[in-house]
Amino acid sequence: MNRIERLISKSCPDGVEFQPLGDIGELVRGNGMPKTDFVEAGVGCIHYGQIYTQFGTWTKETITSVSVVNAQKLAKVNPGDLIITNTSEDIKGVCKAVAWLGKSQIVTGGHATVFRHSQDPKYISYYMQTPAFFSEKRKYVTGTKVIDVSARNLAKIKIPLPPLEIQREIVVILDTFTELEAELEAELEARRKQYKYYRDELLSFQDPTMRGVNWMALGKLLDYEQPGKYLVNSVTYDDSFDTPVLTAGQTFILGYTDEINGVYNASPENPVIIIDDFTTAFKWVDFPFKVKSSAMKLLTLKPEALGILRYIYYAMKTIRFSPQIHARQWIGTYSNFLIPLPTLAEQDRIITILDKFENLVSDLSFGLPAEIKARRQQYEYYRDKLLTFEEIS
Numbered sequence: 074m075n076r077i078e079r080l081i082s083k084s085c086p087d088g089v090e091f092q093p094l095g096d097i098g099e100l101v102r103g104n105g106m107p108k109t110d111f112v113e114a115g116v117g118c119i120h121y122g123q124i125y126t127q128f129g130t131w132t133k134e135t136i137t138s139v140s141v142v143n144a145q146k147l148a149k150v151n152p153g154d155l156i157i158t159n160t161s162e163d164i165k166g167v168c169k170a171v172a173w174l175g176k177s178q179i180v181t182g183g184h185a186t187v188f189r190h191s192q193d194p195k196y197i198s199y200y201m202q203t204p205a206f207f208s209e210k211r212k213y214v215t216g217t218k219v220i221d222v223s224a225r226n227l228a229k230i231k232i233p234l235p236p237l238e239i240q241r242e243i244v245v246i247l248d249t250f251t252e253l254e255a256e257l258e259a260e261l262e263a264r265r266k267q268y269k270y271y272r273d274e275l276l277s278f279q280d281p282t283m284r285g286v287n288w289m290a291l292g293k294l295l296d297y298e299q300p301g302k303y304l305v306n307s308v309t310y311d312d313s314f315d316t317p318v319l320t321a322g323q324t325f326i327l328g329y330t331d332e333i334n335g336v337y338n339a340s341p342e343n344p345v346i347i348i349d350d351f352t353t354a355f356k357w358v359d360f361p362f363k364v365k366s367s368a369m370k371l372l373t374l375k376p377e378a379l380g381i382l383r384y385i386y387y388a389m390k391t392i393r394f395s396p397q398i399h400a401r402q403w404i405g406t407y408s409n410f411l412i413p414l415p416t417l418a419e420q421d422r423i424i425t426i427l428d429k430f431e432n433l434v435s436d437l438s439f440g441l442p443a444e445i446k447a448r449r450q451q452y453e454y455y456r457d458k459l460l461t462f463e464e465i466s
Contacts, residue, residue, distance in 0.1 A: 095228025098190030106182020292408025
């Protein structure tokens with residue numbers, strides 16, 4: 074019997090009480106705070122969108138600030154509070170939480186709820202990542218295009234509440250797994266930066282004496298297609314279904330659908346590059362898919378183009394964008410960007426080199442990505458095991 078089991082046996086032998094979040098603490102819904110309010114220095118803030126992409130279970134620092142004047146009208150976040158997302162494009166993202174463990178008060182805005190309580194903040198944030206919590210929040214989801222769980226419904230979700238001593242013991246174990254994964258992620262990020270440096274050098278073609286290199290506009294090389302007929306209709310996704318549903322966001326594969334009509338039949342022999350209205354990121358897709366949003370656009374090689382699509386994909390990643398190229402401006406200007414186009418033999422040579430680099434930093438079957446995947450699976454196993462309790466009768 075491990076220490077946590079002994080503590081549970083001693084402190085709560087008949088089970089653990091499950092309580093609604095609304096009974097455990099106070100939920101305060103945020104409002105306002107568009108990204109245009111961000112300033113270089115001021116009061117620290119966490120935007121709801123950053124919780125999906127920038128933060129893990131907890132943080133001691135913010136990455137953005139708002140002015141003192143704007144902060145006065147925003148929801149206040151005290152050390153120990155949680156910030157919980159109310160809105161997402163998928164069920165997985167909604168109700169994602171980050172515990173604020175900094176020393177001073179910060180603020181948050183719309184599409185987020187501040188949860189004030191007297192429990193261990195990390196414990197609650199970890200619990201909100203479990204399948205058990207996912208099943209509970211699913212009951213309160215509303216919306217189709219935009220998924221929402223209101224603060225009022227969030228307050229109804231029950232979570233197990235063992236004594237603080239047990240909460241803290243669980244947090245110590247889960248923090249250890251999280252730190253190990255963070256170390257591997259940092260090493261992988263260093264490898265990615267190294268890869269990016271060599272990729273950009275390989276595709277620079279700055280030597281004026283180099284022959285056989287032409288600079289071509291993307292619009293001369295690629296065909297552009299609106300994805301309307303490939304849009305998914307269902308909002309029910311299941312990993313047992315066959316067809317991935319792609320989104321322009323961080324998640325990329327939003328889920329899997331059983332819809333058989335309107336599938337884009339990409340394959341290794343018939344790949345496609347996906348761009349979208351809102352970012353200058355590019356995705357390589359060589360498997361059948363449907364899309365979540367018409368903001369995503371499909372690029373394929375023109376039949377007459379003396380280029381290889383995989384090479385163009387890599388070359389697009391080296392484009393230097395000016396600050397004004399953002400949001401919908403990108404979609405209207407992409408075709409004018411120039412990329413270097415060497416001989417087909419040279420393109421093929423570059424693809425071979427860069428594919429090896431790409432596998433080293435992206436392939437989940439070996440190397441650091443495989444080790445991170447294994448660590449994450451181990452963490453999730455122990456997280457779910459440690460956070461599963463018998464409810465007191």
